[in-house]
Amino acid sequence: MTTEQFAARHIGPDADAERRMLDVVGYDSIDELMDAAIPEVIRWHGALDLPEPASEHDALAELRDIAGRNTVAVSMIGLGYHGTHTPAVIRRNVLENPAWYTAYTPYQPEISQGRLEALLNFQTMVTDLTGLATANASMLDEATAAAEAMTLARRASKSRSSVYVVDADALPQTIAVIASRAQPLGIEVRVVDLDADELPGEFFGLHLQYPGASGAVRDHTPLVGAAHAAGALVTVAADLLALTLLRAPGEIGADIAAGTTQRFGVPMGFGGPHAGYLAVRAGLERMLPGRLVGVSRDAAGNPAYRLALQTREQHIRREKATSNICTAQVLLAVMAGMYAVYHGPDGLRAIARRTRAMAARLAAGLRAGGVGVADVAFFDTVLVTVPGRAAQVVADAQRRGVNLRLVDADRVGVSCDETTTPAHLAAVWAAFGVPAFDGDVAVDPAWPAGLARTSAFLTHPVFGAHRSETAMLRYLRRLADFDYALDRGMIPLGSCTMKLNATTEMEPVSWAEFAHVHPFAPASQTAGYRELIAQLEGWLAEVTGYDAVSVQPNAGSQGELAGLLAIRAYHADRGEAHRDVCLIPSSAHGTNAASAVMAGMRVVVVGCDDDGNVDLVDLDTKIDKHRDALAAIMVTYPSTHGVYETGIAQLCARVHDAGGQVYVDGANLNALVGFAKPGRFGADVSHLNLHKTFCIPHGGGGPGVGPVAVRAHLAPFLPGDPCGDGGDGRPVISAARHGSAGILPIPWAYLRMMGAAGLARATGVAVLAANYVAARLREHFPVLYAGNKGLVAHECILDLRPVTKATGVTVDDVAKRLIDYGFHAPTMSFPVAGTLMVEPTESEDLAELDRFCAAMIAIRAEIDAVASGRWPAGDNPLANAPHTAAMVSADEWPHPYPRSVGGYPAGVDRAGKYWPPVRRVDGAYGDRNLVCSCPAPEAFED
Template sequence: MTVEQFVNRHLGPDTAAHARMLEAVGYGSVEELMDAAIPEVIRWHGTLDLPEPATEQEALAQLRALADRNTVAVSMIGLGYHGTHTPPVIRRNVLENPAWYTAYTPYQPEISQGRLEALLNFQTMVADLTALPLANASMLDEATAAAEAMTLARRASRNGSAVYVVDADALPQTVAVLRARAEPLGIEVRVLDLVTTDLPAELFGLHLQYPGASGAVRDHRELVEAAHERGALVTVAADLLALTLLRPPGEIGADIAAGTTQRFGVPMGYGGPHAGYLAVRAGLERMLPGRLVGVSRDAAGERAYRLALQTREQHIRREKATSNICTAQVLLAVMAGMYAVYHGPDGLRRIAERVHAMADRLAGGLRAGGVETGAEPFFDTVTAVVPQRAAAVVAAAAERGVNLRLVDADRVGIACDETTTEEHLRAVWAAFGVDAPTGEPQSPAPAGPARSTAYLTHPVFHAHRSETAMLRYLRRLADFDYALDRGMIPLGSCTMKLNATAEMEPISWPGFADLHPFAPAAQTTGYRELISSLEEWLAEVTGYDAVSVQPNAGSQGELAGLLAIRAYHRDRGEAHRTVCLIPSSAHGTNAASAVMAGMRVVVVACDADGNVDLVDLDAKIAKHRDELAAIMVTYPSTHGVYESGIATCCAKVHDAGGQVYVDGANLNALLGFAKPGQFGADVSHLNLHKTFCIPHGGGGPGVGPVAVRAHLAPYLPGDPLDADGAPAVSAARYGSAGILPIAWAYLRMMGAEGLTRATGTAVLAANYVAARLRAHYPVLYSGSKGLVAHECILDLRALTKATGVTVDDVAKRLIDHGFHAPTMSFPVAGTLMVEPTESEDLAELDRFCDAMIAIRREIDEVGTGTWPAGDNPLRNAPHTAAMVSADEWPHPYPRSVGAYPAGVERAGKYWPPVRRVDGAYGDRNLVCACPSPEAFEE
């Protein structure tokens, strides 16, 4: 008996469904459809060189073998990565729960209230612990959070200086990323030992580590005051667990706090993903990069959450954006926030006291054995001085199953954490050749500046002490949300497709989850083989020569690609090439990334069909030929079309001496049929959280590998711990390595034929939706033969003008039908971009099309005056259970129409917890932390 291939589980439509869809589209086969849709000039007719597809069981067995080749040692390396216990109730019900990990970014707040509440908990946790009034949710890691803090400080400081001072006791990987980000922006990073060196006369910002990489806990108050006297802003990179015992940054006048929440229940994962954090003082909230959850109200005046200040987003500000951060680390931020909810303030303090007690006991034992340790106060990290013996001590500890940090030839760093035991301490003492001391560990507070203020006082951090209560809280929030486990999320440009359980399962295995990113190479052979295979496979499917998986988001992959282009030009003596051409339809992160890479954005127009206007391209190239660095294009285009002029576009830019960057956001429409590295592109970033099945997690985690042709390979991101290597874009060499097994498993189980079938099915599904809906909503753009790629844009502008019904109305009415809305007003205002993906079966595609057709009939009822423009099922959507069950019903349509639109199954209906959210009210009355119940009494 033949074992069924995984591809048949991944693809929604079966053979019979394919036939029906092809008939609707007007083609005899998928191959015929793809030949018509994709321009022959870029069409690739080969077979991908990938291993034969494995079954789920075979792939899991191979991943288990790779995990077993990793050595899960006791990690006492520290440097911002620590062992932690993920509460099982959080691991099972958040990390391993598709209700949380398959959700989309909460741009539709009415169906994201659970996630938004969880993120508000996270923001409150960070704000409380740092004693700063506002925190975002969230950043990508500590190093990139510190880099965002640096650029924020430069925007906010008015002293005109280009100097940014970094304390020498900062984490080395943070210093590396700061340097990489600073250089293209003309910022001079000065790393100074601030114990022995005064601040320079001029600086715009100061970065302090608290506690330092050495473990030292220093009172920074005088440094903060001195920096402020010079007109500089101060960032404190603080350990949140330490802040339960130590005086927080906000109480010494810090302007910004940055860091990671990894040790709050999130596994190390060989470097990620983890939720970074950024918190700011009052007055900086509108400069804060990333996402910010705020409290607003719905149409009934009830409390509701939403993303606040969304006008800061890159798709609006574009080249004026001050950050290219697009994704967050939502799933990991939810875990960290729930860790604080689970333990509460007293539990966190007990963990911190125990961590410090173990470090104090460790230091005492070393000193008793004649080993010198740092004299300064410390929290969890001890630096031991052993002249010319450090390497031998580290090796001796490794033989005992414990990893320590080799600081230099004379010093060893040892970090304690939540998982440290007396047995671990004994192994360390033995490695130093000292006897274990007698007596039990104590729990004194660190000798540094002590915390005196309360934190986590909101009831949410006190109400869920039992596992029963915690389980029900997590279930309640998940029930508020809409994710792929409920139904289709037809978002254009975002590829919300199956995240198979077999792909997800390995990320929780200790062999992948519990490795420190700076563990010795001999202990990570399985991981490095997995990464090497994945990079090779990604190079093969894209036609490039080399790949780096370091970028931990698509935006960071963009930046890495542009930095490679910049370095290439500079090495060739052409540093003057700084102009980046970007089509007007491009995703906003493209322009923001170009600016961050030190380039100047010049916009290229699109023609009436949505393609890059080659005439305008010629004009822009002629004007900027000598200074042209690159063009950034998305293919298929942001408009969801296979542009026939892409090869010509690439050739024109190359002829002018520029490089071609192809945004890989839509790569799922090319795999098996075209290779960007072979049709003219020099570099692409790839969204593993789109094409390669890493789930969106409610807005993160993501991975954005950068793929390049051979001439750019020397400029791929380097190891952040290698001072002589290429610049790094994230804190860990392999970025968010902990979720790379997902993409590995997808490629391993799909194989060459499976990937090709997935591409064809995705394009067929998009054209099927377009064919069914074209008579009801104009499809805005299509290729030369009337075909779209993997997504289609439905144009509502004429309907809005005639009836007053907006894309917002349609989006919210889709909630009543049990759907997440398509992408709204991008790339064209007043439109909906639909991407059905290859994973939705024909029944779900038809259910969506039927819903859109039913909505069109309701729009016609408004247009004919049957229902008033201001009071109809569309304008009042979404309808909550409370609304339709109220004693009074003042609307001109029946309750049943509001509650159960045509075709909706009553038994399984999803009810949104709130009515339409008033975004403007939330922005005018900015509340971004858990409000007290009394705040809503009125």
């Protein structure tokens, strides 16, 4: 295999197809096309300083060598990260299965029923274990979930206090993230030792850890009562495995529960990705951030799943946003939910009891050897006192292959988990200098009065129906078959690049040397990870033209927040903390405004002109009005309208002249790599979506990585260490220093195999593909915006508003009809209502591009049939789309068009036809009748 072959495999069109596409667009070469499309003022004509591209075999060999520099030790550190056994049937058929990892966020519910059911299982698991009414469909990690719980409490509390109380026994990384989120919002965080100190007189929220970071299990009932008496809301950060044995937070009156589901079968991955969770009591569900899966019905009246209350996707609310969870951790939530399906309630209890028994035996052996163990109730973590010897004990344990937690000079924390064995306990006893223990210990020692769980959980049949591997395998296959993912065909979504996630890039994620490393493991054991991260950050800096990069943000939304907090800290460091206005074009991603609000900034919207570009006259007006308070402008480039705006350099210069910073949203970097560098054309900071441009798959709505890249003057304000001493004052964005490090081998491999020339060609072909689609469809659907010489960037917006006005056929009708033709719909009604935004990417070959264009042209003909009166407006293939197999095979067919037109539109491969499992879903019905946990099986009976 030659080094050039991977780029040829990644990029769909070959040389002949490229020539044919260029003929349609009207250019002789991709370079000529890019010279015409990209303004010369930002055009970069150099060659990226990257290693020569490696073959797939050689790249994997290099990664094997890097992975070999990590040490996979027995981890007994705890602190929210634990060893776990991923059932092989879940690892192979979910984590490593493109039917799951290449799926998009389930905004099109008819073709997402499988992952929606899996997420409903996850939500049911969380609500059952926490004893609360409603859980969302995952958060980014425990620390960010806790921070969202804090802001939710502030919105819901009747207290006027700005004080938020945090248990001193909370996870240190959680405290750090809460403090970082609180500061720009004017919230005062008070960390209180709740065993020794009183609660303050006034506060709006209380965060408790259950069990505590020390391992202690406390009865929080009195504290919950006291907080409620003060008008405050209570969040309990709970370990879900412990909750199989411990009383649920909802049973002691908690308002919110937050945490992680990592130990439910998801590898530690040096910090992520893992699915956080957030659950609330009844009455708070409409304030719940993030995504929420609910049950509704389809056009035939049958139960169907969909995202409920979608306006809670806070980025849609722009400057009125109260949160910004644009990315969840869907793939990992599916794994955690399936872990519960696989084990069921009895299996989870057995794992928890064994884990607790190991900790009890560990403690008994230490006590028998004369070592001091904290005299408190505990679940899996033992706090051991060895005056002056803690570091020595930890070092001795490391030599024996076991990592312990150094609490301070006198104390060591030891956590047991599902993977703990008697040999591990023997190594720990030896490290403490005590003999092996062979005495009797109660297998299930008694909890203090009132702490033992007595309520049932996971009672729904789904958690008991798949005990055999045969049944589990078939259940996973059944759900995957319900869905449309990138392994089936094109997902032409504008704004969310859906391109090849090559198997070679994905394979290393499962390697033990990457998967089974604790984020707080000693530096001596993580040399491979640190080398990989340093190389990746360096390559990303080269690609973007910036000076420094941090991969800590574990979603694009978090990268935005990190960049804005860096700007905020930069102004404060210069004595200009009063600068708090963030200019945002009206065309921008809604996440931009939401992030600005979370960063404590005031949003001022800048208008766009008739061509969709930022209105530079309005920009000057807004700058003049807010000059002394101007902090930044956030602008997406190419624009959200899919255009290379010619005024970008002027925009940057005008904001800089007024003392502001320029934030270029890197969501559309797939149209720039190798041809322009934001750090060179005037931007100060960008976030990059590694789950878009750099091939981390979407996973049904996460995982993602959103690194923040900055010029040198902002580098001192990049995210800090969540478990550092906090002395540098840098904000903390995620629970782990390097965020979702476990999936960073994917973009590393992509960059390593593509090389400079491959990356530039990928960009050129992506732009060519978008212009090819625009050229073929322009006479059928107007292309709303274009730049120089009528060219678009990597995406184009098709305007359906004239069609809707003339015929009543809506953008929803076209989107659903595309399902019948075997396509996922493009992005609907964003950034302009009544439009479709199409991004073909560089990975789709010419045959697939032509298949999509043919489908859109055929749909236009169907619209014309409605317009001419041949088909009635309310009963035609578009209004009734999508068509299920049950619908077209029913005994009765009352529609004025043939069954074959509904089920087998022209050009569809009958042998490979995708059939959606449900008809069009009624979202409004589900919002009026909110059901967000698994319904009884009887609900699905005819």
